[in-house]
Amino acid sequence: MNFEENVKRLQxxxxxxxxxxxxxxxxxxxxxEGADLTKKCYELLNESKGKVTVLRExxxxxxxxxxxE
Numbered sequence: 793m794n795f796e797e798n799v800k801r802l803q804x805x806x807x808x809x810x811x812x813x814x815x816x817x818x819x820x821x822x823x824x825e826g827a828d829l830t831k832k833c834y835e836l837l838n839e840s841k842g843k844v845t846v847l848r849e850x851x852x853x854x855x856x857x858x859x860x861e
Contacts, residue, residue: 795836798829805829 793801805826808814814822 793832795833795840798833798836802826802829802833 805822809819809822809826
């Protein structure tokens, strides 16, 4: 799943947990799934941050070069 799909699923899990109508076994499963999705989202954000950093550095190098080169 991509970042947006993970966030959507996290929202569904939160709604289910907040409803108060979830049995304890399901609460445990949902909590574990939510923790896993949170980890995946964090990893995807860090990956994107790294890509943006590389692109920014490359752009800065290009901007430092004179236009006639």
